[in-house]
Amino acid sequence: MQSTSRDFKDNARAALANQTLQKAMKHVKTGFIDKRAKARDRLPEFDDLRDASRDIKDHTLANLDFYLERYEEKVIASGGQVHWAPTAEDARKTVLDICRRVDARVVTKGKSMISEEIALNQAMEEAGLDVVETDLGEYIIQLRKEPPSHIIAPAVHLTKEQVEADFRHHHRELPPERPLSEPLQLVAEARQMLRRRFLEADVGITGANFLVAETGTSIIVTNEGNGDLTQTLPRVHIVVASLEKVVPNLEDVSTILRVLARSATGQEFSSYTTFSTGPRRPDDPDGPEEYHVILLDNGRSNMLGGQFQDMLRCIRCGACMNHCPVYHAVGGHAYGWVYPGPMGAVLTPNLIGVDEAGHLPNASTFCGRCEAVCPMRIPLPKMMRHWREREFERHLSPTAVRAGLAVWAFFARRPKLYHVAMGLQARLLGYFGRASGRFDALPFARGWTKHRDFPAPEGRTFQQLWAEKQSGKAPR
Amino acid sequence: MSSAKQLILSSLRRSLRREQPSAEVRALLEQRLAAPQANLVPQRAQLPHAEQLDLMERMLKELSASVVRLPSEAAVPQAVADYLKGENLPPKLRMAPRDDLRALPWQSQPLLEVEEGIAEAEDATSLTGAFAGIAETGTVMMASGPEAPVTLNFLPENHIVVLRASQIIGTYEEAWQRLRAAQGRGVMPRAVNMITGPSRTGDIEQTILLGAHGPRRLHVLLVDDRDAVRTGD
Numbered sequence A: 001m002q003s004t005s006r007d008f009k010d011n012a013r014a015a016l017a018n019q020t021l022q023k024a025m026k027h028v029k030t031g032f033i034d035k036r037a038k039a040r041d042r043l044p045e046f047d048d049l050r051d052a053s054r055d056i057k058d059h060t061l062a063n064l065d066f067y068l069e070r071y072e073e074k075v076i077a078s079g080g081q082v083h084w085a086p087t088a089e090d091a092r093k094t095v096l097d098i099c100r101r102v103d104a105r106v107v108t109k110g111k112s113m114i115s116e117e118i119a120l121n122q123a124m125e126e127a128g129l130d131v132v133e134t135d136l137g138e139y140i141i142q143l144r145k146e147p148p149s150h151i152i153a154p155a156v157h158l159t160k161e162q163v164e165a166d167f168r169h170h171h172r173e174l175p176p177e178r179p180l181s182e183p184l185q186l187v188a189e190a191r192q193m194l195r196r197r198f199l200e201a202d203v204g205i206t207g208a209n210f211l212v213a214e215t216g217t218s219i220i221v222t223n224e225g226n227g228d229l230t231q232t233l234p235r236v237h238i239v240v241a242s243l244e245k246v247v248p249n250l251e252d253v254s255t256i257l258r259v260l261a262r263s264a265t266g267q268e269f270s271s272y273t274t275f276s277t278g279p280r281r282p283d284d285p286d287g288p289e290e291y292h293v294i295l296l297d298n299g300r301s302n303m304l305g306g307q308f309q310d311m312l313r314c315i316r317c318g319a320c321m322n323h324c325p326v327y328h329a330v331g332g333h334a335y336g337w338v339y340p341g342p343m344g345a346v347l348t349p350n351l352i353g354v355d356e357a358g359h360l361p362n363a364s365t366f367c368g369r370c371e372a373v374c375p376m377r378i379p380l381p382k383m384m385r386h387w388r389e390r391e392f393e394r395h396l397s398p399t400a401v402r403a404g405l406a407v408w409a410f411f412a413r414r415p416k417l418y419h420v421a422m423g424l425q426a427r428l429l430g431y432f433g434r435a436s437g438r439f440d441a442l443p444f445a446r447g448w449t450k451h452r453d454f455p456a457p458e459g460r461t462f463q464q465l466w467a468e469k470q471s472g473k474a475p476r
Numbered sequence B: 001m002s003s004a005k006q007l008i009l010s011s012l013r014r015s016l017r018r019e020q021p022s023a024e025v026r027a028l029l030e031q032r033l034a035a036p037q038a039n040l041v042p043q044r045a046q047l048p049h050a051e052q053l054d055l056m057e058r059m060l061k062e063l064s065a066s067v068v069r070l071p072s073e074a075a076v077p078q079a080v081a082d083y084l085k086g087e088n089l090p091p092k093l094r095m096a097p098r099d100d101l102r103a104l105p106w107q108s109q110p111l112l113e114v115e116e117g118i119a120e121a122e123d124a125t126s127l128t129g130a131f132a133g134i135a136e137t138g139t140v141m142m143a144s145g146p147e148a149p150v151t152l153n154f155l156p157e158n159h160i161v162v163l164r165a166s167q168i169i170g171t172y173e174e175a176w177q178r179l180r181a182a183q184g185r186g187v188m189p190r191a192v193n194m195i196t197g198p199s200r201t202g203d204i205e206q207t208i209l210l211g212a213h214g215p216r217r218l219h220v221l222l223v224d225d226r227d228a229v230r231t232g233d
């Protein structure tokens, strides 16, 4: 996918003015957040499981070469094949080679962010293949020729009226007077249209939420069942996965699965968690005859051991964007590439370069909610700050930002002055914002408050709170 | 070794600032693969067995699945016929090719048409066994094989599962222990399907709807086989 991340500011401005988008985004703000909070409250061990999950991934990343080799051995032992792909180009080529060799015409796909990252659909369509996305959200955006706007809810930027219009436009063979205004009718129509495609597909492509070194297994986590039909019915199943998806064993994956669905949709467990190991066995009555895994690097091996290694723990749950005020305001497309929200702001510059995506780490209010909800405890704000610092050093920032930071730096290097200045500001703001706890307009920051409320400080600065906390005064 | 693989591995090792892991570390890693240990396991399902059954039933219902408890396997054909009638579904069944299901008294339901095999596009209802029921989240676990075609779990609109009380356990970790005991260490059937309720989607304005591509209905027949287990059957 061609990135428009350079234009983040223009993208964001357009998104803020888009009434339909703003209407659709309302559902994100309430739905996801409440559901996650409920799921978390129901499981007393939830936060401890987050720690355990972080530790599992840290352990795996520290030994990634070992686990990947063991994983490959196991895939081969179960009759499958592993294709190592250093770049997106390598991965696309491998998929196309397999499709060509088996004479494929129709290819069905389960939802896969890696496939978006390597722009697989475009490459397959150019090669003359009939490519069908089968996840409902992905199907809708494929009809619209749009990229996903969310990593687990790709069509979250659309209203049901838009989906109805798309279906009427594309499903011309169905009676024009059919009722289609209810979500249930839309789901039923997609089910009907995609059924035939599942059955006629030659190759099915899915992503993987996890790979298991112990057994050579790839795992998909879905709710619709489309991923399972995609990988069970065709002759060939291709898994496209990036190399940080591997975990040591089935116990480890069970731990992380306990935080995945709860963080993502607030479900206790997704409807379908499927563990695939190799192709159909000699006495199996169904399943694919060939099983391929494409292991994509695409810059990840360079993130290892550096400032951004923690990002490789990400399990793509989407909680960080679900809780992000910037994402709520502008939606996913404004970020201009595959991965939106806080995780995208950190990952995208790693994958496509700071020249392209250097603005994204500025798409943050540093409110810290993303880190607070991330099941893998990824320090997203800290890493966005790393990018900002790098961008600053490279003088890519607009002059005003540089000047602002220079002022901040001046105070930051003089702690006494900083305390005085910040304390004064916090008390003033706390005083004026006391009534509602929010400002809906700040005279010196109109660009900020036009589209969001500014939370009124409680009258103390972070430094004061920290000092109190250290001395045991403040409640937790 | 392929050059692509070599390229990726050396890049990883460069980032890790070492060649192979040391012999000491390697031994620990081998151990983690050979003898997996459970990590933190939530208390929720660490219960006496009877309470695990109740939890399983509760969780399933919460997921919009339906559950009927049966005193014995012999009651399955009647329960299947009743269910199809109650849901206004055709009296036809695609059944997993299993001896235990085949041996049930189907002749007691002359109006019910039962065929065995993998799912075909036009099949409305499937009947399968299960490998385990995981009470923690009301998850039914299927292990593929000659007696358990995977298509039966996904293609028909209605999926009926026979789950025995003795198959119900607390946690995912216990399910892996049972699977390893049945299949051998480090060996998996081609597909293990953890099914937690019917197919659903929230892709249109976050409205949760059932029956996206997989089954719209999941019906669990919870068979009490504990006497049989206790007498060592």
Ligand code: SF4
Residues within 6 Å of the ligand: A313, A314, A315, A316, A317, A318, A319, A320, A321, A343, A370, A373, A374, A375, A376, A377, A378, A380
């Ligand atoms: S960064 Fe954390 S919260 Fe965001 S998608 Fe990844 S795992 Fe989820």
